[in-house]
Amino acid sequence: MYERCPQRPHGKGGRAMGRYALRRLLQLIPILIGITFLSFAMMRLAGSDAITEMYGNKGAVSQEVIDLKRAELGLDKPFVTQYLAWLGGMLRGDMGVSYVSGRDVFQTFISKLPATLLLTALSILLTVVISIPLGVLAAVRHDRVTDYCLRFLSFIGNSLPNFFVALLLMQLLSIRLGWLPVISSGTSIRSALMPTLTLAISMSAKYMRQVRATVLEELNKDYVMGARARGVRGSVILWRSVIKSSMLTIVTLLALSIGSLLGGTAIIESIFMWDGVGKLAVDAITMRDYPLIQAYVVWMALIYVLVNLITDLLYHALDPRIRLGVSEG
Secondary structure (H helix, E strand, O other): OOOOOOOOOHHHHHHHHHHHHHHHHHHHHHHHHHHHHHHHHHHHHOOOOHHHHHHOOOOOOOHHHHHHHHHHOOOOOOHHHHHHHHHHHHHOOOOOEOOOOOOEHHHHHHHHHHHHHHHHHHHHHHHHHHHHHHHHHHHHOOOOHHHHHHHHHHHHHHHOOHHHHHHHHHHHHHHHOOOOOOOOOOOOHHHHHHHHHHHHHHHHHHHHHHHHHHHHHHHOOHHHHHHHHOOOOHHHHHHHHHHHHHHHHHHHHHHHHHHHHHOOOHHHHHHOOOOOHHHHHHHHHHOOOHHHHHHHHHHHHHHHHHHHHHHHHHHHHHOOOOOOOOOOO
8 A cells, every 4th residue: 555645734835836936937037038139139130121021122112211211110220229129118018019010019919819819729628638538548448459540540640741631621621511611710619620620630649649658657557456456447447546647748748739829820820811829920020020029939938938837836736746846845
């Protein structure tokens, strides 16, 4: 029999988690500064800007007009001056104005978030519904026909690139059957179904193999054999012990996917014309719209730091034996 680890008082554990979360959030400040500085520098090394992209190929626009517009946007100033001006504005809550559309960057970015949040939620939900049951089934039916079939389907799903799956779904569900629109017509469930299916197919194929491997590893451990020897039903062992022990791996996979999806899946959003953060970032990079690109960089940094922080806290909640990265007395 295993002995339970002594439990710490809830108040003390809560304070430790609070200190750990606060320290991780404070670490975000230098990370953000470093990431935004590097992105600012790399964009300038590209040798172009929004004014060049807008007017550079128009022979009718004189160089004087181009220079005046560049000076109006502050693009004629030294790199460090431009960066410090942008950083100071961001610290005051002002992320600037888009060079291309002339709209406020923060409002533009916020307007694209609902589409990305909807696509993320639907994709994660469908991936969980598909991958976890099938992964558990493949592990339970290890080396049988069911396992071989599921592993084969998983291999096929992993082999197909997202853009190819998107084209196949367009051909089948839109062109041949006419069930769904080829191009999204707003932020709606019906328009989100095809991009959701595209993302869920590839993620489910990958995660099903990971869930299968994790559950299979747990099923071969001594505590499972001991429970079987005591006459505990297999379903009770599976759902009360094995699945719970496998949750750390599942949480890790989901955290990685959530961070990626919240950052916007540029290829899928561009194919289906889904008006989310990923498509916004692609358009901004194409037009060298620096303020929008910087807003996207800040968003990505925030997402990955916060997702990693939440994942660490969930680890500790699922398994108290995992210590947080702070002194707990």
